[in-house]
Amino acid sequence: MTAREPFEPGRHCPACPSVRHPKDTEYSQHREREQDQNEDEIPNIQQQQQHRFTASRLTRSGWLCRAEDHADVVVDRPWTQSAPGLLAAQSSYFTMDLENNNNTPLTGKETEKCAEKRKCVITLDEKQGESKRLKKEESNVEATSRPPAQSPKKRLHLNGKPTQNKDLNFTYGNYKHYYGKRILNKDFHDIRLDVLGTQSDLFRNKQLLDIGCNSGHLSIQIARKFEVKSLVGLDIDRSLINDAQRTVSHLKRQATPVQGIPYIQFVHGNYVLEDDVLLDIERPQFDVILCLSVTKWIHLNFCDSGLKQTFRRMYLQLRPGGKLILEPQSFDGYKRRKKLSEQIRDNYNAIKFRPEHFTEYLLGPEVGFAEMKLMGIPEHCKEGFKRPIQIFTKS
Numbered sequence: 219m220t221a222r223e224p225f226e227p228g229r230h231c232p233a234c235p236s237v238r239h240p241k242d243t244e245y246s247q248h249r250e251r252e253q254d255q256n257e258d259e260i261p262n263i264q265q266q267q268q269h270r271f272t273a274s275r276l277t278r279s280g281w282l283c284r285a286e287d288h289a290d291v292v293v294d295r296p297w298t299q300s301a302p303g304l305l306a307a308q309s310s311y312f313t314m315d316l317e318n319n320n321n322t323p324l325t326g327k328e329t330e331k332c333a334e335k336r337k338c339v340i341t342l343d344e345k346q347g348e349s350k351r352l353k354k355e356e357s358n359v360e361a362t363s364r365p366p367a368q369s370p371k372k373r374l375h376l377n378g379k380p381t382q383n384k385d386l387n388f389t390y391g392n393y394k395h396y397y398g399k400r401i402l403n404k405d406f407h408d409i410r411l412d413v414l415g416t417q418s419d420l421f422r423n424k425q426l427l428d429i430g431c432n433s434g435h436l437s438i439q440i441a442r443k444f445e446v447k448s449l450v451g452l453d454i455d456r457s458l459i460n461d462a463q464r465t466v467s468h469l470k471r472q473a474t475p476v477q478g479i480p481y482i483q484f485v486h487g488n489y490v491l492e493d494d495v496l497l498d499i500e501r502p503q504f505d506v507i508l509c510l511s512v513t514k515w516i517h518l519n520f521c522d523s524g525l526k527q528t529f530r531r532m533y534l535q536l537r538p539g540g541k542l543i544l545e546p547q548s549f550d551g552y553k554r555r556k557k558l559s560e561q562i563r564d565n566y567n568a569i570k571f572r573p574e575h576f577t578e579y580l581l582g583p584e585v586g587f588a589e590m591k592l593m594g595i596p597e598h599c600k601e602g603f604k605r606p607i608q609i610f611t612k613s
C-alpha cells in the first residue's frame with residue numbers, strides 16, 4: 219500500500235466521486251442509491267464488489283481502509299459488516315505491521331523488529347478477543363443506527379420519493395413497441411393485412427384516415443401495399459407520431475422515382491372533440507376511415523359519450539359511399555385495463571354502451587351508416603388479437 223492523505227469526512231474520494239463520506243452510514247446510503255437505480259431488486263454483485271476493502275489499519279484519524287478500486291478511506295470504526303469483504307480486510311489488518319503506517323517497503327532488519335513487536339503486541343488470543351469486540355461493537359451500532367433492511371422499492375416508498383407508475387404512460391394504449399406483439403414472422407407481417415387485402419379495391423387510389431395510428435407501421439404498410447392516394451395517420455401520443463414521421467421521411471429519402479411513395483402524413487391529436495358542438499363544422503373529406511384496436515382506449519378514457527361522438531364524427535368525415543373499417547376490442551379486454559388509473563376505473567364502472575351495442579348504434583338514427591359487413595377475423599396466434607374487422611358503409 220502507498221501512503222495517502224487520510225480521507226476527511228465530507229471530502230470526495232478523488233478516484234470515486236460518488237463515495238463522498240467515509241462514514242459507513244453514508245456509505246450504505248450510497249449503496250442504497252445504487253441499488254435503487256436497478257429496476258429489479260436483485261442486488262448487483264459487481265456493484266457490491268466495487269467497494270471491497272483489501273486491507274485496513276488503525277491510524278490516529280480512524281481506520282484507514284484500502285478499497286480495491288479507489289483511494290484509501292478513513293472510517294471512524296471498522297467496517298466489519300457494512301461492506302462486503304471487510305472481514306477479509308479485518309484479518310489482513312492483523313497481518314499488517316502496526317508500526318508501518320505509511321506502508322513503505324521495510325528493510326530486512328525492520329521486518330524482523332516488527333515481527334518481534336507483533337508477537338508481543340498481538341497474541342492469538344488477543345486477536346480473537348479483538349475480533350469478538352469488533353463484532354460486538356458493530357452489532358451494537360447496527361441495532362441503534364441502522365434502519366431495518368428493506369427492499370429498494372419499499373425504501374423508495376417510505377422515503378416519500380415519488381414512485382413512477384409505468385402504467386400511467388400507456389393509458390391510451392399508446393404502447394411504444396406495439397407492433398412487436400403483432401408480428402408473426404420476421405418480415406413484419408401484420409396478419410390483419412391479409413384480411414384487408416381480401417378487399418384491396420377499397421383502398422386503391424383512395425383517401426384514408428387512420429385513427430390511432432400508433433408509430434405508423436401498419437398505416438405505412440396499408441398505404442404502400444394497397445396503393446392509396448393519400449393517408450393521414452392521427453395519434454394522441456406525440457412521441458409515437460414523431461416516430462411515424464421519422465419513418466416516412468426515411469422512406470421518402472430511400473425511394474427511387476420509379477417506386478414512388480404515396481402521400482402519407484402523420485398528425486398528433488386527440489380524435490375526441492372537446493365539445494359535441496364542434497361536430498357541426500365537420501365535412502366529408504375521406505373515402506376510408508380506419509379505426510383498428512382503438513375503441514377500447516377511447517371508451518376507457520372518454521366514456522360512452524366520447525365514443526359515441528367518435529362514431530358520429532367518423533360518419534360526418536366520410537364521403538358518400540365511404541367506408542369505416544372498424545376493429546373493436548371485446549369488453550372482456552377492458553377489465554384488465556381498468557387498473558391503469560383511478561379515472562379509468564371510474565369510467566369503466568360507468569360504461570353502459572357495450573361493444574355488442576356498437577353495430578346497432580352505428581346503423582341507427584344517431585349515426586346513420588347504411589350497412590355493415592364482416593370483412594374477416596384475422597387468424598392471429600393470440601386469442602386476444604382475433605378481433606372481427608367490420609366494414610360500415612355510408613350511403
Ligand SMILES: C[S@@+](CC[C@H](N)C(=O)[O-])C[C@H]1O[C@@H](n2cnc3c(N)ncnc32)[C@H](O)[C@@H]1O
Nearest residue numbers: 390391392430432453454455488489510511515
Ligand atoms: C392499441 S393501439 C392500435 C394501433 C393501430 N391502430 C393498430 O391497430 O395497429 C391504440 C392507439 O390509439 C391511440 N389513441 C388512443 N386514444 C386516442 C385518441 N383519443 N385519439 C387519437 N389516438 C388515440 C393510442 O395512442 C394508440 O397508439
